Amino acid sequence: MKPCMLLALLLFSLVCLMYQASDACSCAMSHPQDAYCHSDIVIRAKVVGKKLLDDGPFGTLRYTVKQMKMYKGFDKIQHVQYVYTDESESMCGVKLDINKYQYLITGRVHDGKLYTGLCNFNERWERLSLAQKKGINHRYQLGCNCRIKPCYSLPCFVTSKNECLWTDMLSHFGFPGYQSRNYACVQQKEGYCSWYRGMSARDKLNINTTDP
Structure with missing residues (x-):
């Protein structure tokens, strides 16, 4: 192998190692x-x-x-x-x-x-909540036309009828928070979306887009 090709290969390997060491995976939190x-x-x-x-x-x-x-x-x-x-x-x-x-x-x-x-x-x-398991089985698909809008600092507002305001970042320091573990954002009548919790008959609750 020619010296210039060897040098180029070594430089490429060094850059890759530096990139691997310095660049950590970064992801936005999601419901x-x-x-x-x-x-x-x-x-x-x-x-x-x-x-x-x-x-x-x-x-x-x-x-x-x-x-x-x-x-x-x-x-x-x-x-x-x-x-x-x-x-x-x-x-x-x-x-x-x-x-x-x-x-x-x-x-x-x-x-x-x-x-x-x-x-x-x-x-x-086994770490998933009962509501999350129910969401995966059925409820989450009912809300795929909805938009879960993250709130990172107050004040926060929904800007359209298909939004649910997600506030876990305020009260629970991010995922997994109370809304993430217990609520699904589902589409109601006339295209409006709202948080829904259906744990049991006595816990069933429809609430507006800004709660809980």
């Missing part, structure tokens, strides 16, 4: 409903294996999963066997435990493969 609505695939699965693929400058992790249930994405992939993510957490790669837990996994499909990352919603199934 689980947004994660559901903006994902191609939503499944519950157990990770049973993993393999590091020599793909790209930092590699790609391929998780082998045992799919328990698919909630969204039947038109994209009939059955998920593999989930792909970046090997490096600085590139938003996800670390999942093998043969320990069932996970809710969300992601996007590219070239027939399911990709996920830290900016997607991936959580151990």
Whole structure:
């Protein structure tokens, strides 16, 4: 190999390592409903294996999963066997435990493969609230035409009838807050969207777009 080519390769490797070390993954917080609505695939699965693929400058992790249930994405992939993510957490790669837990996994499909990352919603199934599980099963899809509007500092207002004001960042220092764990933003009559909680018959509550 010519010295100039070797030098160029070394410089490229150094730049990649510096980028990996200095550039951390950064994601805006999102309500689980947004994660559901903006994902191609939503499944519950157990990770049973993993393999590091020599793909790209930092590699790609391929998780082998045992799919328990698919909630969204039947038109994209009939059955998920593999989930792909970046090997490096600085590139938003996800670390999942093998043969320990069932996970809710969300992601996007590219070239027939399911990709996920830290900016997607991936959580151990037992850590989800009852309302979140119900949302994933049915309620979240009722609100995919709604917009969940984050409120980072007061005052905050909705600006259209299809918005629900999300205030977890004010009272709970971000996700997971009370609204994230207990409410879905669903479309009501005449296109209006509002927070909905349907835990049980006595807890059923329809409230306006600015509460809770």
